[in-house]
Structure formats: structure tokens, C-alpha cells
Amino acid sequence: xxxxxxxxxxxxxxxxxxxxxxxxxxxxxxxxxxxxxxxxxxxxxxxxxxxxxxxxxxxxxxxxxxxxxxxxxxxxxxxxxxxxxxxxxxxxxxxxxxxxxxxxxxxxxxxxxxxxxxxxxxxxxxxxxxxxxxxxxxxxxxxxxxxxxxxxxxxxxxxxxxxxxxxxxxxxxxxxxxxxxxxxxxxxxxxxxxxxxxxxxxxxx
Numbered sequence: 001x002x003x004x005x006x007x008x009x010x011x012x013x014x015x016x017x018x019x020x021x022x023x024x025x026x027x028x029x030x031x032x033x034x035x036x037x038x039x040x041x042x043x044x045x046x047x048x049x050x051x052x053x054x055x056x057x058x059x060x061x062x063x064x065x066x067x068x069x070x071x072x073x074x075x076x077x078x079x080x081x082x083x084x085x086x087x088x089x090x091x092x093x094x095x096x097x098x099x100x101x102x103x104x105x106x107x108x109x110x111x112x113x114x115x116x117x118x119x120x121x122x123x124x125x126x127x128x129x130x131x132x133x134x135x136x137x138x139x140x141x142x143x144x145x146x147x148x149x150x151x152x153x154x155x156x157x158x159x160x161x162x163x164x165x166x167x168x169x170x171x172x173x174x175x176x177x178x179x180x181x182x183x184x185x186x187x188x189x190x191x192x193x194x195x196x197x198x199x200x201x202x203x204x205x
Contacts, residue, residue, distance in 0.1 A: 054191035068177035132187040
């Protein structure tokens with residue numbers, strides 16, 4: 001009888017331990033499932049962010065390229081004598097300001113939630129896209145300040161303006177166009193890389 005009681009106690013103990021282990025396993029599985037579901041939601045939102053950013057960047061590149069072409073065409077007319085060099089005093093090329101904001105990613109960073117994205121490659125490419133967006137915002141602010149300074153200097157100068165002033169202004173406008181165009185191209189390239197990584201990650205789930 002004592003042996004039977006001992007076996008019964010061991011069996012009951014084993015059942016209890018097994019039940020606890022199963023409970024822990026189920027709880028761990030559930031937490032992992034919740035984390036995976038939340039991560040998938042973030043990946044979907046990040047994908048939309050990057051897709052919008054890519055489309056906006058392509059549109060802004062086209063707009064800035066058209067502005068650059070208008071500037072070159074006007075410069076050619078001035079050089080050919082078709083219009084007065086004073087025309088530059090009235091010319092104000094458009095600086096297209098980007099609307100890219102990457103809201104989901106910025107919210108993740110602000111809340112310290114980037115760790116919810118467990119794939120390091122996803123975090124790396126998203127950080128690269130955000131750096132390109134931040135660079136564009138900085139470049140646009142610089143371009144607007146430079147344009148304002150140029151127009152202020154031109155309006156303050158006696159007419160007719162000198163050829164040296166004309167050359168300086170054309171060079172500045174050309175630098176603005178090329179800086180912004182290249183910035184958008186770099187953002188588009190970073191976005192393309194991020195889209196490949198995000199889509200691959202989502203397809204693997």
C-alpha cells in the first residue's frame with residue numbers, strides 16, 4: 001500500500017508539473033502570436049508609408065526637373081539677348097516642398113516601439129528612408145532661405161544688374177534644383193529598397 005501511495009503521489013506530482021508546463025507553453029505561444037500579429041500590423045502600415053513616400057518623391061522629382069528646365073530655358077534666352085538680364089529680378093523658380101512624413105515610422109520611433117519590428121533588416125531600411133526624408137526637409141529649408149536671400153539682394157541692387165550677378169543667381173538656382181532633384185532620387189532609391197524588404201517580410205508570414 002505504501003508503494004501504491006508513493007506512486008500515486010509521484011503521478012499526481014507529474015501531472016501537476018505537466019499541467020504547469022503546458023500552461024506556460026500556451027501562454028508563451030499566445031504572447032508570441034500577439035507579438036507577431038502586432039508586428040504584421042506595423043509592417044502593413046510601414047509598407048503604406050513607404051509606398052506613399054515613393055509616389056510623392058517621384059512626383060516631386062518630375063516637378064523640380066520641370067522647374068530646372070524652365071530656369072535653363074530662361075537663362076538661355078538671357079544669354080542670347082532675347083530678354084533683358086533684369087528679367088532675373090522678377091523670376092522666382094518654384095521650390096517644391098515635400099509632403100513625405102513617414103507617420104507610422106516616426107510614431108514607432110517616438111514611442112520606442114521600433115523593437116516591435118524584430119527583423120533588423122526592416123529596421124535598417126526604414127531608418128535609411130527616414131534619413132533621406134529628413135535630409136530633404138533640411139535641403140528644402142536651405143533652398144528657400146537661399147532663394148529669399150537672392151531675391152532680397154537682387155531687389156536691393158541697382159538696375160541693370162551686372163553679368164556677374166546674373167551668373168551668380170543662375171548658379172544658385174541650378175544648385176538648388178540639382179540638390180533637390182538628387183535628394184528625391186536618393187529617397188526614391190531608399191524607398192525601393194525598403195519596399196522589397198517589407199514585401200518579402202510580409203510574404204514570409
